Amino acid sequence: MREMLRMILVLSLICGLSGLTLASVRQATNERIEEQVLTFVQGPSLEQIFSDYDNNPVKDRKTFDLPSGPITVFPALKNGKLTGVAFETFGKGYGGDIGVMVGFDIDGSKLEGVGITTLKETPGLGARVVEPEYRDQFKGHSTASIALKKQGGDIQAISGATISSTGTVAAVNDAVKIFNQIKDKLPTAWGS
């Protein structure tokens, strides 16, 4: 009986201590990990979208509250003036959600461009949405009507990858909706 109690006590004690250690390590690294993820996952796509800016969009990010949940917005500033914003939305792909970073001109009339953040599509087919040939169709596109050619729009889908193409277009359209909701708050958010 005494031995049994000892086993329970020692094992619980060790587990408790590990739990405590892990919780504190997590607390200590949490903020930095978030920053690192943004720099290495979202950061490269921001570089693809904006061409002319002198700030660090990841560092200057701000979170906006929306009815559908909070959204993190990355700004592009030039000489302290806001020139564009970008944020990430998700579309249904063939192998899971496709993360699309959508960049907007500041007045919201046209897109700055799109970049792909996360992707699990088939290599050679759906994964080709990352290629400039497809992505560049969104550069400078009006936000009014974005659709694939066979839906009556002017975006050329990737042959053999209708699902991935539709998913990215849906994500971009979602982003347009979100942009219209936060449009009024944007000019004052970065103090210019």
Add this chain to the structure above:
Amino acid sequence: MSRLWKEFSKGLWKDLPPFKLVLGLCPVLAVTKTAYNGFGMGMAVIFVLALSNLLVSMLRKLIPSKVRIACFIVVAASLVVCVELLMQAYAYPLYQQLGIFVPLIVVNCIILGRAEAFASKNPVHLAVADGLGMGIGFTISLTLLGSIREIFGYGTWFGMNLTGEWFEPFTFMVEAPGAFVCLGLVLAGMNALTNWQRKSKGLEAIEGPVHDCKTCGMCASKPGA
């Protein structure tokens, strides 16, 4: 002092984990596409192995023998999660490369093997020396294998271009089968070297598979064995 050195140095050659004990092969095969990946994985293992040996040795009189494996695993798993978090915070690109193989260090048999065979029976300073030696040996092995595969498969070493434009990369080496072939060749080389060493000392060479402890120092290091 000499005992300390003996426990430290055995992991560097006599009991070199992947090549002599042939333990912990999952990361050896999986992450050695490049020398840098192998080195990074090795560093993570050194950290976990040295600290798990330290903690297990400190707690060895407290842990009841019936639940010792569970205790060792909890210690190892906590350390691995620490490494994972620290790697995400300070070396995110490396974390992206190693991916699932970082959490899998928990089930790497070297960790549990050293805890059970050595740290739970020896005082703290010897256990740490053993963990560091084994960890460094593991790192050197992984870096070596990674270097061979990277040089043949990409023509680079730690990302530096070693070969000129004429080099046609032998991509087989960085695919999964290349890992097995490369490991096999290194093991064969190690065996040949061991036999040559034994012969020069006047001992008989080892032929074919060995089922006793002739080639492995693990049992000899147990007190009373």
